[in-house]
Amino acid sequence: MTTPELTSNVLTVRDVSVSFATRSILSNVNFSVEAGEFTGLIGTNGSGKTTLIRVVLGLLSPSSGEVDLFGQPRERVTASVGYVPQRLELDPEMPVRARDLISLGLDGQRYGFVRGSRKRSDLIEEMLVAVGAEQFADRRVGTLSGGEQKRILIAHALISRPRLIVLDEPLANLDPGSTQEIVALLHRMATSQNVAVLLSSHEMNPLISVMDRVVYIAYGRVASGTTEQIVRTDVLSDLYGHHVDVVNIHGRTLVIPGAVDDDGLRDHPPLVLE
Secondary structure, three states: OEOOOOOOEEEEEEEEEEEEOOEEEEEEEEEEEEOOOEEEEEOOOOOOHHHHHHHHHOOOOOOEEEEEEOOEEHHHEOOOEEEEOOOOOOOOOOOOEHHHHHHHHHOOOOOOOOOOOHHHHHHHHHHHHHOOOHHHOOOEHHHOOHHHHHHHHHHHHHOOOOOEEEEEOOOOOOOHHHHHHHHHHHHHHHHHHOOEEEEEEOOOHHHOOOOOEEEEEEOOEEEEEOHHHHOOHHHHHHHHOOOOEEEEEOOEEEEEOOOEOOOOOEOOOOEEOO
16 A cells, blocks of 8 residues: 655546547546545536546546646555545444444445444544534434534544545535535535545535635536636637637626527526536
8 A cells, every 4th residue: 555645735637538439528637636636526427526536546548648636646646545435325223323423434435344442432432523424423324414424424434534635515415504515524624634535416506605716617628716716608618619708797607508499598507617
């Protein structure tokens, strides 16, 4: 196992392309993520966000390009990355408590029975407090609400003290209150523990106040920078390959990416960003 060097640069994606047969999924993607930085990976469903996440995690080899973690090639690094998947089906009858699922985050590199210890128990309790899950720590994970399950999955990903946590659509199907709580939790973890957060979402609105950087993906291409640098008509028009309107209405921003047809209709609905 390679121990990552201490560097402020956590993730670098350089000229990454992914193709399946004759279909191009990602094309010449470039961006970087720094320690303690909250980065939103934004794009509509089917834009290539999950494919890009799989490349970052080493689950998929790019057709070309490179991914570096902590200044080293991705394939040499096997630790210091936490992951929260988009979906995890949990049977309500599965006899696994919330605290049990969190503890499994300590055992990813181990085999066989793991004996309990005071240090281990204290660490689990620390993570329960960190994500605000003390009240449902002993309930079966399959009986928890969507927001409660996300808290437990985040704790599971963070308990091994990763330097990068990758989350695939963690805000999907959450009510507005739970969404705000999860975003605030992740932002607090990023700033207090210097963890780099890479979070994919089809909606930017809940992330505006906490994002340090946006990685905007459209048709497999990426533009990266601050929100002010990227969410602009000229930048997004270049990214989409045709004119895109960025409109501010009553303090909110609409990105309207669809081309107009003969009837004056657009082929994509507006995307509310803030």
